[in-house]
Amino acid sequence: MRVSTRGDYACRALLSLALHDAATPTSVRDIAERTGLPQPYLEQILLALKGAGLVRSKRGVGGGYVLAHPPESITLAQVVSAVDGPIVVGDFDEPHTNGACDHEGQCVLLSIWAHVGEQMRSLLEASTLADVAAITRGDAPWPN
DSSP states (O other): OOOOHHHHHHHHHHHHHHHSOTTSOBOHHHHHHHHTOOHHHHHHHHHHHHHTTSEEEEOSTTOEEEESSOGGGOBHHHHHHHHHOSOOSOOOOOOOSSSOOSSTTHHHHHHHHHHHHHHHHHHHHTOBHHHHHHHHHTSSOOOO
16 A cells, blocks of 8 residues: 555645644645645645544634644544545455465465555554654654
8 A cells, every 4th residue: 555645745734733733723825835735735635634524624814724633633544544545455355265266376465465454554543643743843753
């Protein structure tokens, strides 16, 4: 599995919100400037994140986006899934479990791909926006 540009941008945008005053709405323009992301694409991503319940928006003067939950409770898996869909290695069928594999080695490989997807999902579920923010601020060590 590859985290898409959309997934990366979504994580970067929410990290920006986590690093700044969480109670004050931040405009899309400000998020785009801080992160270097293209504003039109960022607007689409933030709408998807809003639909997933990860951010809230306020309209008008002083409006913008805020995290809908504390950064400690938002995982990278939630963010990536909100914009990219389920975290899987590929769009493969389930392996046969009764020993009736249709093609040589196919079921073994399908089982391995499923395991890889589970490992990636596990790693992303174990990392929160607060964790990444702490590393960004220099308050925690970089991941291995």
